[in-house]
Amino acid sequence: MNAGIRLTFAYCNKCTNDMVTFDPKELPVPMVHKHLLGAVGPRPIAFASTVDADGNDNLAPFSFFNVFSANPPVMIFSPARSGRTNTTKDTYNNVKVVPEVVINVVNYDMVQQMSLASSPFDPNVDEFVKSGLTGIPSETIRPKRVAEAPVQFECKVVEVKELGDQGGAGNLVISEVQRIHIREDLLDENGLIDQKKIDLVSRMGGNWYCRADENSMFEITKPITTVGIGYDSIPEDIRSSEILSANDLGQLAGIVELPNETDVNEHKLLELSDLFVSLEDNASQLERELHTKAKALLQEDKLEEAWMTLLAFNNG
Numbered sequence: 001m002n003a004g005i006r007l008t009f010a011y012c013n014k015c016t017n018d019m020v021t022f023d024p025k026e027l028p029v030p031m032v033h034k035h036l037l038g039a040v041g042p043r044p045i046a047f048a049s050t051v052d053a054d055g056n057d058n059l060a061p062f063s064f065f066n067v068f069s070a071n072p073p074v075m076i077f078s079p080a081r082s083g084r085t086n087t088t089k090d091t092y093n094n095v096k097v098v099p100e101v102v103i104n105v106v107n108y109d110m111v112q113q114m115s116l117a118s119s120p121f122d123p124n125v126d127e128f129v130k131s132g133l134t135g136i137p138s139e140t141i142r143p144k145r146v147a148e149a150p151v152q153f154e155c156k157v158v159e160v161k162e163l164g165d166q167g168g169a170g171n172l173v174i175s176e177v178q179r180i181h182i183r184e185d186l187l188d189e190n191g192l193i194d195q196k197k198i199d200l201v202s203r204m205g206g207n208w209y210c211r212a213d214e215n216s217m218f219e220i221t222k223p224i225t226t227v228g229i230g231y232d233s234i235p236e237d238i239r240s241s242e243i244l245s246a247n248d249l250g251q252l253a254g255i256v257e258l259p260n261e262t263d264v265n266e267h268k269l270l271e272l273s274d275l276f277v278s279l280e281d282n283a284s285q286l287e288r289e290l291h292t293k294a295k296a297l298l299q300e301d302k303l304e305e306a307w308m309t310l311l312a313f314n315n316g
Contacts, residue, residue: 029083029168037063038205042212045203046077047104047114048173049135049143050094052123057135057144058090059117059127061106063203064170073177075103075155078163078170086167090123092160095173099157100141103175104149107199108211113148140178150186150198154179219301221254228254238310243291251298252307259308267308276312287313 024032037043046065050058064078079089095101106114110133117131128135128144135144138154145152155175163170188194200212210216231239231253239249259267268276272290279286290313297306 029166033083033168034205037203041204042202042210043204045106045114045201046075047106047117047146047149048077048079048091049102049104049128049146050091050100051098051143052090052094053097055142056124057126057128058094058123059131059133059146060089060091061114061118062091065103073180074158075153075175075177076172077103077175078172080170081164081167083168088171092171092173093123095157095160098142099160100143101155101157101173101175102138102141102143102145103153103155104146105151105153105198106201107150108201108213109199110146110148111201111209138179145181150183151193152181153177154181223254226256228256229258237287237314238291241291243288243295245295248295248298251303252310255303255307259304259311264308264311267305268312271305272309272312 022032022035027035043063044065046062048060048062052058060079062077062079064080066076068074068076079092081088091101113131113133117127117133119130121127121130127133128146134147136147138145138152141154141156145154153175155177157173158176159172159174161172161174163172182193186193186197195212195217196214198212202210202212204210231249234249234253238244238252241249244252272293275289275293276286279289290309294306294309297303297309
């Protein structure tokens, strides 16, 4: 067993997988880096355009990035020190002298050009030219926007926070948004970005990317204004199901109120009567079939129907 690794065991109702535990202080930095990037993803990409003191353009992508505030609107990305040479990125050097940046959003149509711009070009090389992307003027800051980007954020750099002085250390570029430019055809009837049209890409570990298209996206109603019954309120015979996963139970636990007996009986009569008749002498098989049916309903986001299917087993 390598240094810094020990086996531990994690137990829960629905899983008994072994876990391998690492102490990051005892691992080589490249391995820590790969574990972080392999596990934390997909990560959005900040395609950052900056200028140096002489006004020379620089363009580079960073996946240590996210939005952290809406009022004021703040984005943070991290051009980390090289893990191999401990050198700093041109982007970091630029924002230290010209504290301005355009954070361009990357979609699938420009992902190869974005990747090309990540090459370690010399500081005097213009990545706009090398990648074939089009630089257009910003309204409030000096760095150019990427015309091909579906959304562009003009930002003032509020602070650069260095997290260390060794290879792999991050440098948090805290940026306040001054202007938001959105391609008009991406807006829906409510003036919001249509998530099915923007076609975003994001970074995974290694050479892997992820495309957020209609085939990969799904919706979950967020419990912002509602409170579900909770996992602990699910009847034990359902909670101990061999068919339903812990994730399925989490979905079931999000219901605000269980269906009433009348609705359950009606659902049983209209939707489940053939199943009950065919398995009236095999209760265990009937229960399995009901749990299987409920699981399929959950996959279609039919929460109330799934509950009525499960409750029908002991109803009447």
